[in-house]
Amino acid sequence: MKQVFKFFGVVGTLVALWIALLLSTELSPAVRLVVPYLPVYALVALGCYGLGMVGYGLMVFPTCPEEAVLLQKDIDEAKAFLKQKGVYVATQ
Amino acid sequence: MGSRLWTGSSETGLAQMAKDSNSKGRLYSILVPTYNERLNIALLCYLLFKTLNDLDVDFEVIVVDDASPDNTQDVVRQLQRVYGEDKILLRPRVAKLGLGTAYVHGLKHASGDYIVIMDADLSHHPKYLPSFIRKQLETDADIVTGTRYLEGGGVHGWDLRRKLTSRGANVLAHTLLWPHVSDLTGSYRLYRKPVLEELVKACVSKGYVFQMEMIVRATRKGYTIAEVPITFVDRVYGTSKLGxxxxxxxxxxxxxxxxxxxxxxxxxxxxxxxxxxxxxxxxxxxxxx
The missing domain is CATH 1.20.5 (Single alpha-helices involved in coiled-coils or other helix-helix interfaces)
Incomplete structure (x- = not known):
């Protein structure tokens, strides 16, 4: 399915829910006070989610220092082979 | 979507699988665009041949050089004498014309059914090629993409700023595009040739964004994508062209x-x-x- 339909499906459902809440008459006065500002809360929550995900991503960022050592070994091996075969690689 | 599970790779297992699935005679074309990579292309070729000669697969290396001032092409010709002109194909262009068109150019000269795209700067290590090939045989996926962000993958040599921008871009793209691929910006991938041809034609962006656009378009078109973990060691020699x-x-x-x-x-x-x-x-x- 097209991404645009999925995206607007989600957004449309949320907006419909919000309008339903706005129009409903059976809510307690305390809840009614909050309802008009729900989209703002939603945006803030989305922003927090984003920042949280970036922060979490940084916390668990996978590193591999041992790979750098292995690569250096491979490079030395390759250099020895190239020298033996007479491949000239130095910058001219 | 292809399975994201990865269960190690043994070369005997690969050879067996190649036999079972009747994949002998498959040709893998390895496409390497270069610009000022004299030393790196030689090191890369050595590692490629060392890895792939152990396996029972046919392959060719296609170097697309954009008229490097350091005469990378001279090194490639020397390598052709060592490994054979049928194994290393030099398909140069007359000027620095960009990454996207380098793939178009290389594809025209590729005779393989499967195309591997990798960087020449050794940040993509050839030792992962067997797991790409194995994964493709297992899942019959249209695309196998290397990921740094799954178990077994990783990055070396990035500072905090680089990690921050990478994570930020990934979160942004995942929230908005839902690509079902854990590493959008990685460019170490194996494609079925017709799939790559179609994607390259459809893509509009230039430079390294191209890689991301290709994988997002691939998910939109419904191609199956499998992932294998890779490690990424930031380039050792030469200067980065992306930054x-x-x-x-x-x-x-x-x-x-x-x-x-x-x-x-x-x-x-x-x-x-x-x-x-x-x-x-x-x-x-x-x-x-």
Whole structure:
């Protein structure tokens, strides 16, 4: 399915829910006070989610220092082979 | 989507699998665009041949060199004498014409059914090729993409800023585009040739954003994508050609697509990229970094 339909499906459902809440008459006065500002809360929550995900991503960022050592070994091996075969690689 | 589980790889297992699935005679074309990579292309070729000669697969290396001032082509010709001109194909171009067109150019000369795309700067190690091939045989996927962000993968040599921009771009893209691929910006991938040809034709962006656009378009077109973990060691020799520009480009592409989609057809190309537009303008002005 097209991404645009999925995206607007989600957004449309949320907006419909919000309008339903706005129009409903059976809510307690305390809840009614909050309802008009729900989209703002939603945006803030989305922003927090984003920042949280970036922060979490940084916390668990996978590193591999041992790979750098292995690569250096491979490079030395390759250099020895190239020298033996007479491949000239130095910058001219 | 292909399975993301990866269960080690043994070369005997691969040979067995190659036999079982009747994949002998498959030819893998390895496409390597270069620019000023004299030393790296030689090291890469050694590692490629060392890895792949152990396996029972046919392959060819296609080097697309954009008239490097350091005469990378001279090294490639020397390598052809060592490994054979049928194994290493030099397909140079007359000027620095960009990455996207380098793939188009290389594809024209590729005779393999499967194309591997990798960088020449050794940040993509050939030792992972067996797991790409094995994964493709196991899952029969259209694309196998290397990922740094799954178990077994990793990055070495990035500072905090680079990690931050990479994570930020990934979260942004995942929230808005839902690509079902854990590593969008990685460019170490194996494609079925017709799939790559179609994607290359469809893509509009230039430079390194191209890689991201290709994988997102691939998911939209419903191609199956499998992932294998790879490690990425930031380039050891030479200077990087992408730098911090990359994340900005990436975000700009998602923004520009919106404009393009308005111009062309509203529902064809993806209105879903619109929230990135204002963000991208901030990123461009450097407000966040």
């Amino acid at each position: 911090a520009q990359r994340t900005c480009d990436q975000v700009r592409w998602t923004g520009n697509s919106f404009i393009a989609s308005l111009e062309k057809s509203f529902f064809e190309h993806g209105l879903h990229w619109w929230p990135v537009l204002s963000l991208s303008s901030h990123l461009e002005r450097g407000n966040f970094f």
